[in-house]
Amino acid sequence: MLSAAQVARIRNDFPVFDREVAGTPLAYLDSGATAQKPATVIDAEQDFYAQRNAAVHRGAHTLAVEATEAFEGARAAVAAFVGADPDELCWTKNATEALNVVAYGLANASAGLGGAEAARFALGPGDTIVVTEMEHHANLVPWQQLAARTGAGLRWIPLGEDGRLDLTDLDDIVDEHAKVLAFSHVSNVLGTINPVGALVERARRVGALTVLDACQSAPHLPLDLHGLGVDFAAFSGHKMLAPTGIGALYGRAELLAALPPVLTGGSMITTVTMEGAQFMAPPQRFEAGTQPVAQAVGFGAAVDYLRHIGMAAIADREEALAQRLVEGVARIPGVRLLGPADAADRIASVAVDVQGVHAHDVGQYLDAQGVAVRVGHHCAQPLHRRYGVTASTRASAYLYTTDEECERFLAALAEVRGFFGADS
Amino acid sequence: MLSAAQVARIRNDFPVFDREVAGTPLAYLDSGATAQKPATVIDAEQDFYAQRNAAVHRGAHTLAVEATEAFEGARAAVAAFVGADPDELCWTKNATEALNVVAYGLANASAGLGGAEAARFALGPGDTIVVTEMEHHANLVPWQQLAARTGAGLRWIPLGEDGRLDLTDLDDIVDEHAKVLAFSHVSNVLGTINPVGALVERARRVGALTVLDACQSAPHLPLDLHGLGVDFAAFSGHKMLAPTGIGALYGRAELLAALPPVLTGGSMITTVTMEGAQFMAPPQRFEAGTQPVAQAVGFGAAVDYLRHIGMAAIADREEALAQRLVEGVARIPGVRLLGPADAADRIASVAVDVQGVHAHDVGQYLDAQGVAVRVGHHCAQPLHRRYGVTASTRASAYLYTTDEECERFLAALAEVRGFFGADS
Amino acid sequence: MSGLDQLYQQLILDHAKRRTGNMPLLGAAEPPVGASHQINPTCGDEITVEARRDPATGRLLVRWDGEGCSISMASASAMTELAEECDPEGFNALEARFHELMHSRGQAQPDEEALGDAAAFAGVSKFPARVKCALLAWMALKDAVYQIEGADRA
Amino acid sequence: MSGLDQLYQQLILDHAKRRTGNMPLLGAAEPPVGASHQINPTCGDEITVEARRDPATGRLLVRWDGEGCSISMASASAMTELAEECDPEGFNALEARFHELMHSRGQAQPDEEALGDAAAFAGVSKFPARVKCALLAWMALKDAVYQIEGADRA
Ligand SMILES: Cc1ncc(COP(=O)(O)O)c(C=O)c1O
Numbered sequence A, B: 001m002l003s004a005a006q007v008a009r010i011r012n013d014f015p016v017f018d019r020e021v022a023g024t025p026l027a028y029l030d031s032g033a034t035a036q037k038p039a040t041v042i043d044a045e046q047d048f049y050a051q052r053n054a055a056v057h058r059g060a061h062t063l064a065v066e067a068t069e070a071f072e073g074a075r076a077a078v079a080a081f082v083g084a085d086p087d088e089l090c091w092t093k094n095a096t097e098a099l100n101v102v103a104y105g106l107a108n109a110s111a112g113l114g115g116a117e118a119a120r121f122a123l124g125p126g127d128t129i130v131v132t133e134m135e136h137h138a139n140l141v142p143w144q145q146l147a148a149r150t151g152a153g154l155r156w157i158p159l160g161e162d163g164r165l166d167l168t169d170l171d172d173i174v175d176e177h178a179k180v181l182a183f184s185h186v187s188n189v190l191g192t193i194n195p196v197g198a199l200v201e202r203a204r205r206v207g208a209l210t211v212l213d214a215c216q217s218a219p220h221l222p223l224d225l226h227g228l229g230v231d232f233a234a235f236s237g238h239k240m241l242a243p244t245g246i247g248a249l250y251g252r253a254e255l256l257a258a259l260p261p262v263l264t265g266g267s268m269i270t271t272v273t274m275e276g277a278q279f280m281a282p283p284q285r286f287e288a289g290t291q292p293v294a295q296a297v298g299f300g301a302a303v304d305y306l307r308h309i310g311m312a313a314i315a316d317r318e319e320a321l322a323q324r325l326v327e328g329v330a331r332i333p334g335v336r337l338l339g340p341a342d343a344a345d346r347i348a349s350v351a352v353d354v355q356g357v358h359a360h361d362v363g364q365y366l367d368a369q370g371v372a373v374r375v376g377h378h379c380a381q382p383l384h385r386r387y388g389v390t391a392s393t394r395a396s397a398y399l400y401t402t403d404e405e406c407e408r409f410l411a412a413l414a415e416v417r418g419f420f421g422a423d424s
Numbered sequence C, D: 001m002s003g004l005d006q007l008y009q010q011l012i013l014d015h016a017k018r019r020t021g022n023m024p025l026l027g028a029a030e031p032p033v034g035a036s037h038q039i040n041p042t043c044g045d046e047i048t049v050e051a052r053r054d055p056a057t058g059r060l061l062v063r064w065d066g067e068g069c070s071i072s073m074a075s076a077s078a079m080t081e082l083a084e085e086c087d088p089e090g091f092n093a094l095e096a097r098f099h100e101l102m103h104s105r106g107q108a109q110p111d112e113e114a115l116g117d118a119a120a121f122a123g124v125s126k127f128p129a130r131v132k133c134a135l136l137a138w139m140a141l142k143d144a145v146y147q148i149e150g151a152d153r154a
């Protein structure tokens, strides 16, 4: 686990922590939305532009060759970081695009595109797509659209009172009609870590494809996609110290090789005539047009940084932060925790409902103390509806978060109801 | 027009020009693939990460508010730069995505998604989609896919010997069955500037939507999308001094408001239940998930830089470069120019076929002299086939290109056939 | 006054509790009722506003139901008190003023005489993320009034 | 020797002109013909390679047709001369060596005895963008030989 001294050293690597907000140092507890960037990542992008900016995979000149090497080197680094082979990792703009690529790939296969090999991905009436009630809209709406497009049905695994998936009816929900089981590794609101093993096992038994939303696990936990055995996975760079504008789609080699492309254009074809086109093998098949090259290079630098610190140490440290936050929240009257009440199997992302005060007002009060949290539905409206609220206040920590920042959050949170007269 | 002194000052703004290749200063003549970046753009991204990195449109805390303002300020700047309203400009990862969004939006409408308002976009058997023989694969393959998906036919306007579109049969090709006319403003291989007015007029007469690939015009010419009257347009930031990972889709307000979304997920919905979702108005409807925020801010800085220099001055300067290159090429025996032989209505992007020497070998020889050009089919295989070659060598200039760099290219090009024994 | 106190003036906190107009909706009725439902997609806040014109006085009658932050609830309350002193035209003029004030980024001096309690929202204009909250009810009533005027014209 | 001269050794330029094996294709014939078409998507270069095994000697007979840069054409030519000295197994061993050499980034010393003229391509391995060019014909022949072996096994 990271010591306080280590955390202090880590913070020195992040230029943004020099900033003050409301006259006090910034306490950034919104890493679940997007992480801050270490200088090494910022420099990697800058250095790319200043030294070797060029189109990749297309040019034969020196800069183009160097750019291509940096780009593919980053792919190898990110793939290794999540336990995948380089050819199984396709760059996307964000995790949302990655999830849409899977959904549209299935839609295209269902429309007869992609030839015989793609037939295994076809869906139709009578088939079902299964999600969970805790999903981020990015792992829900694309499946709703796929269902609408193909006539397949949509089912979901419900949430229990304790902020965990209720697996009582798993075998009924994921039955032999299920063609897809899409679920998040970790909830971006509740912080819950889901039992991937049990879900993958059930999906395999009925022959459903598994799609893992790894947005909140890749930054916070050691991740081994081969070990988990999922078929597809999606994650975003910006939540794990990398630049904005880059994410990744993982697919098992055999599946990616059969999935029809979604976005089409340059750099993903072998032969084009006016009448038709042939497509390259993955990962290029899913990388149409000029890629976020500098951002990929920055993503490579980000995982190098995380690997250097050590994901196990980060996960341990965050478990301690989770415990501090969960216990602190439990001590504040009129504040309800959404999500598991213990620190086991959860990350340090803590959402609360403050009785009598709207989340927007809570967030505004905290901001005035220099504490940055996220308020709203966090792109998970069904989850909030399940717990009887439209919005919540979420504090989410990362490797650079200090104990003191958590205490500042808890202290300010304890004052909120008083300020808005909700305790009277 | 820019003076030599101004060009020299401009070059000072670009860190990459400090680089040497093959022991000589880099002569970068591959701006048609991707442009180099001025320090102001690199700094804008860096400054964003160091000062105000946060999720936009989602948070209420200070950083989030500042990030949102920078992001939307960039949208307003880029929209103004191309003659559009801010709400008509949606961020994409590149131009390829933008063109795919239009094609998939039409596909979704054809599949009955998007309700009654979207019915105007529906295509089916009997309808045609019209492109041109000079298109980049990004403005060809998505339309082939749309045709395959909907049963619509694909037709195209042919190229003449002179490197210009042959409009002889325009009225027949764009007839009353035409529902879409997709064409590039400027060819990325030939440099040809197409007669947008005539094409838009014909499309309007038959009620076809116009889709302009502005990838090679937005960087090089003053662009006024409202003035041109096109329905949709696409361009990429990286070709106009901006970071990689950012592009834009323009759509006339009325059309964007009716087009169904393509990528779905967070930040583009109003209400989501487990059963279904409602979508926001444009531009957000087309911006699912975390956007390339720092890259958008960099794009804003790029258009500020270009506006400061002046697009008319840039276009004039490039016309002079085009003339120098075209005339220089004409003087070299055994080298054939692809594209218009005069500098009028063309940009300074000059593709050649060197008799008896493959383009890869030409490019390698030039690279050894420190001259970076692009070789290959430049994502336009049908165009190359039309002129009886599979690949060409392209020199493409930009505002930072010097006369001397053009001369270095021409001098090296004149030596190529001798080196490879093709002149004997 | 700190930024927070400018935003949450006592008058605003009071209105957030008082919630003038937050009563059972009018339902379909004669003379024509205008109704509008607005959502703030960032936070999921929503409001339904209904209005009708009193045939005798020409003034508006306003009811609303919603869920949201103190700014949006207080704004609906203050708006209701003001709107019920107005005919449709008068409300539209007020709405334009309030809209302008909200987009002034803290620069404009509110016309307290015209805007009454709504002038207290001037501080909100310094918080771009909250402007939408203050405007939500106003957008809904503007839409409802537009419907009433349309019915009148028909 | 400059980088360019290392890449374009005289031997390579000669092979690019000589083009051993660039003759009319074999067509369907007995004993079984293996055939493979490979494309380099970056530049659109392509090659078709056909091979059969001489039943008497066991050696390969190779023909190819293609369009490409001097490296890819020269590589096809040098490969043909080498392959026609080999049986399928021998070719596969050579191919593995050549493949390794091409991915050595200029570090490996080519075994000139085994690789013959193909050793001259060692310089290509310093130019990552050209490695694909040098390997195109070899990939095609490897595929064709695999087909022949398959037919033998069947
Ligand atoms: C004319 C034209 N259209 C489309 C594109 C595709 O742009 P991007 O690769 O940035 O998506 C390019 C550049 O590659 C181009 O030159």
Ligand SMILES: Cc1ncc(COP(=O)(O)O)c(C=O)c1O
Pocket (backbone or CB within 6 Å): A032, A033, A094, A095, A096, A097, A136, A138, A139, A184, A186, A187, A188, A213, A215, A216, A236, A247, A379, B266, B288, B289, B290, B291
């Ligand atoms: C669990 C989860 N899934 C998906 C996403 C979407 O990621 P992005 O917005 O980077 O596409 C997020 C973050 O917003 C998330 O937390």
